[in-house]
Amino acid sequence: xxxVTQMEGPVTLSEEAFLTINCTYTATGYPxxxxxxxxxxxxLQLLLKATKADDKGSNKGFEATYRKETTxxxxxxxxxxxxDSAVYxxxxxxxxxxxxTFGKGTLLTVNP
Amino acid sequence: NxxxxxxxxxxxxxxxxxxxxxxxxxxxxxxxxxxxQDPGMGLKLIYYSVGAGITDKGEVPNGYNxxxxxxxxxxxxxxxxxxxxxxxxxxASSPYRQGEWDGxxxxxxxxxxxx
Numbered sequence: 066x067x068x069v070t071q072m073e074g075p076v077t078l079s080e081e082a083f084l085t086i087n088c089t090y091t092a093t094g095y096p097x098x099x100x101x102x103x104x105x106x107x108x109l110q111l112l113l114k115a116t117k118a119d120d121k122g123s124n125k126g127f128e129a130t131y132r133k134e135t136t137x138x139x140x141x142x143x144x145x146x147x148x149d150s151a152v153y154x155x156x157x158x159x160x161x162x163x164x165x166t167f168g169k170g171t172l173l174t175v176n177p
Numbered sequence: 178n179x180x181x182x183x184x185x186x187x188x189x190x191x192x193x194x195x196x197x198x199x200x201x202x203x204x205x206x207x208x209x210x211x212x213x214q215d216p217g218m219g220l221k222l223i224y225y226s227v228g229a230g231i232t233d234k235g236e237v238p239n240g241y242n243x244x245x246x247x248x249x250x251x252x253x254x255x256x257x258x259x260x261x262x263x264x265x266x267x268x269a270s271s272p273y274r275q276g277e278w279d280g281x282x283x284x285x286x287x288x289x290x291x292x
Contacts, residue, residue: 097280099280107285107286108181108267108269108283108285108286109269109281111281116277116278154219156280158278158280163227163271163273163278164210164222164225165280165281167219168219169218169219
């Protein structure tokens, strides 16, 4: 079956530091890949997505590239802000499937 | 545009009580889902529905029931609350998958404590 593995948190950074959150996946076929963000006390929101190999999703300064050869979709941001403090979830949907499989989430705290 | 609306936001139940978590979406989405979120465990799918009158079990359905009588509403029923059901519950919806698909739209969650 499908599965998503994210790096364990929590991750604590200073403002303007570089961020990487690792995500690898197992899936049959050609899944679509997603990053969701959950701010404190809120539901999850779509941050970015990629639907085929070598696609780069980007939004709000975050980027992730769909790497089929390494089955990875790592999230990166060049300079984090305090407002980026949240839980980040990697997720996949296999083929034409309408269900998402989520990783366990990574808590990011950015200090001023 | 309200999106996905969940009520209540917080609830404390005693063991053995029952309750219904409400979920409504106004985007005419075909698919709806219920997840629970436990600390450090990510999101686990409880039940889902592909349209009015059609529901199916997810990974962790025991202790829960659902119904989908309309496209808009997808309530989750807890019949005999147990401490293991203490969690944050999220409802989500998505459109029929054709071409580009943006995944789910989530509600803001219901925090349930069973004591």
